Amino acid sequence: MIILGIETTCDETGVGIVRDGLFVLANVVSSSSDLHRKYGGIVPEVAAREQVRLIVPVLEEAERSAQCKLEKVDAIAVAYGPGLVGPLMVGVESAKTLALVLDKPLIAVNHLVGHIYANWINNGKNTVQFPLVALIVSGGHTDLILMKDHGKFNLIGSTRDDAAGEVFDKVARVLGLGYPGGPEIEKLARPFRVNSSQFTVKFPRPMISENNFDFSFAGLKTSVVNIVKNLELSEETTGKIAAEFQNAVVDVLVKKTLRAAYKYSAKSIVVGGGVAANSLLRDRMFDAGAKTDIKVLFPSKLLSVDNGVMIAAAAFFEKNFVAPLRLQADSSLHF
Ligand code: KG4
Numbered sequence: 001m002i003i004l005g006i007e008t009t010c011d012e013t014g015v016g017i018v019r020d021g022l023f024v025l026a027n028v029v030s031s032s033s034d035l036h037r038k039y040g041g042i043v044p045e046v047a048a049r050e051q052v053r054l055i056v057p058v059l060e061e062a063e064r065s066a067q068c069k070l071e072k073v074d075a076i077a078v079a080y081g082p083g084l085v086g087p088l089m090v091g092v093e094s095a096k097t098l099a100l101v102l103d104k105p106l107i108a109v110n111h112l113v114g115h116i117y118a119n120w121i122n123n124g125k126n127t128v129q130f131p132l133v134a135l136i137v138s139g140g141h142t143d144l145i146l147m148k149d150h151g152k153f154n155l156i157g158s159t160r161d162d163a164a165g166e167v168f169d170k171v172a173r174v175l176g177l178g179y180p181g182g183p184e185i186e187k188l189a190r191p192f193r194v195n196s197s198q199f200t201v202k203f204p205r206p207m208i209s210e211n212n213f214d215f216s217f218a219g220l221k222t223s224v225v226n227i228v229k230n231l232e233l234s235e236e237t238t239g240k241i242a243a244e245f246q247n248a249v250v251d252v253l254v255k256k257t258l259r260a261a262y263k264y265s266a267k268s269i270v271v272g273g274g275v276a277a278n279s280l281l282r283d284r285m286f287d288a289g290a291k292t293d294i295k296v297l298f299p300s301k302l303l304s305v306d307n308g309v310m311i312a313a314a315a316f317f318e319k320n321f322v323a324p325l326r327l328q329a330d331s332s333l334h335f
């Protein structure tokens, strides 16, 4: 079964074409992040206008790249939330139009579920095993989900304030780095990753020892702001702060995910969302998993950030068919 997936929840316009939820025929993503950079964050109206401009060229490019005419796909899938309402509407209305004009079934996908299913791509049908614990770390979410089977999502923990990606973006701004902040912090921190004994700053690891699966990152962000206020920021100091901040976030994410996996006897841990592209998080989660019987999986870095492939993959495993004229974007959709 070939599914076309459309993803426009934020500043990426993504179209993926996927066979049987596992094999990528096309993955085309165009981002408007350059336009937001000068504002230090996403401007929703600008993002929505760019979605309108980009959706048709991105669809055409996906068609070319897969060498598969849109008429030949078996279903159209779209992320209908959560996200920014303007950008979301562009994807949803485009998907509805395609489904009606091409007379194809329409499948509605929760964007967060898409991030989970990115882990099935190229990882083979049998690699991900239930029960699993999924860690979603994106610009808007930090969630731990227990999944006992396809389509069965049990939210066991969330951030109580800022999301992990959001705090990377905010700390990057405080350090005078560009947007999106995650990749910038990762790059700057790289030379200071190995020898953490050289740090003179130590940041808190909020809620790391609490006996629950929730997170909180706002206090960590405030600690960075307070330290930065009293410092002359050389490249080296900025790098050390970035590295210790990254360590603090990763420590908390790894520890709490492992604790959840033990508690629920998970066979796999899967990670998704933009922060899953972070190399330190990947390395540390793999190291932690290697000491247990739990299999740790990450999507490729390309499929960790927003894309249409994950929407098509999720649609294959969770066929939430909807009547095209009934589907509405839902910016605050949750599990
Ligand atoms: O999933 P995503 O592409 O969009 C949302 O659904 O929000 O995640 C975007 C977030 C941004 O906050 C960005 O800074 C963060 O993911 N991110 C990273 C890295 N790449 C992207 N955070 C840390 N390290 C990275 N390498």
Ligand code: ZN
Residues within 6 Å of the ligand: 111, 115, 138, 139, 273, 274, 305, 306
């Ligand atoms: Zn996302």
